[in-house]
Amino acid sequence: MGVVLNALLAWPDCAFRAEHVVHPHRRERVLAHVPVLFGETEVSPKEQRLIERVKAEKAQGRKVLVYTVYTGTRDTTARLKTLLASEGLKVVTLSASVAVQKREAWVADQVDRGIDVLIPNPELVKTRLDLLEFPTIVFLQSGYNVYTLQQAARRSWRIGQKHAVDVVFLGYEGTAQMTCLELMAKKIAVAQSTSGDMPESGLDVLNQSGDSIEVALAKQLVA
Numbered sequence: 718m719g720v721v722l723n724a725l726l727a728w729p730d731c732a733f734r735a736e737h738v739v740h741p742h743r744r745e746r747v748l749a750h751v752p753v754l755f756g757e758t759e760v761s762p763k764e765q766r767l768i769e770r771v772k773a774e775k776a777q778g779r780k781v782l783v784y785t786v787y788t789g790t791r792d793t794t795a796r797l798k799t800l801l802a803s804e805g806l807k808v809v810t811l812s813a814s815v816a817v818q819k820r821e822a823w824v825a826d827q828v829d830r831g832i833d834v835l836i837p838n839p840e841l842v843k844t845r846l847d848l849l850e851f852p853t854i855v856f857l858q859s860g861y862n863v864y865t866l867q868q869a870a871r872r873s874w875r876i877g878q879k880h881a882v883d884v885v886f887l888g889y890e891g892t893a894q895m896t897c898l899e900l901m902a903k904k905i906a907v908a909q910s911t912s913g914d915m916p917e918s919g920l921d922v923l924n925q926s927g928d929s930i931e932v933a934l935a936k937q938l939v940a
Contacts, residue, residue: 721748725893730857731791732761760800767855768804770885771834775806776795776854778882781834784869786858788812788838793857801834811837820898821846839869848872850879857887859897863904908925 724738730756740746755761760768771781782933787793794810801808811820811826822834828850835851842848843865851873859866875883885930 728894729889730793755877764800766887769808775833779853780851781853782848783834783836784856786860788837794836795936803892806834807832808834811841812904823923839865842872846872847875849875849878852882854884859901863908
């Protein structure tokens with residue numbers, strides 16, 4: 718199930734390469750195979766939406782932080798950088814090769830060079846970094862780790878931020894990606910309610926099942 722789930726989550730964003738899913742213990746057993754859907758220079762719908770958003774943000778003088786969880790075996794960063802750069806945007810990717818203690822200085826140097834977009838894995842920046850220069854954050858995928866998502870989403874919303882911070886989540890309707898986002902919305906709603914924070918925007922719009930008992934009681938307590 719884990720192999721299938723990972724493939725379902727990744728496929729919409731990795732359809733520029735063929736997907737070959739095999740059984741984790743019986744490698745000769747092929748579970749699924751899907752051919753390439755997009756060429757190297759052909760833009761997918763989500764990538765097109767990202768490009769449009771980044772260009773609109775640049776027109777307003779805003780830099781964008783673009784999160785992708787696929788930076789290893791299913792790497793998408795090189796493709797994203799190429800597609801965004803082809804639109805005249807200055808893009809850099811942050812990799813794990815940059816030491817933790819040097820990442821803040823590395824990012825500051827890239828900002829001084831005039832970049833428009835920074836592409837990291839959210840795991841690399843979820844703590845220790847204040848990314849005030851990037852008031853717009855776009856999640857191309859979220860993953861299932863509530864802590865990582867919440868921390869990564871707040872990299873720009875820190876003390877000293879003078880601009881409104883926008884956090885955007887992109888997903889394909891009818892896919893496992895939206896199921897994942899809906900699940901994350903419910904987890905975050907519960908996590909926030911138990912800490913006294915009432916979810917009023919963002920992923921909570923996907924939580925259409927109504928307030929849980931915990932959320933209803935928490936709202937009464939903080940009213």
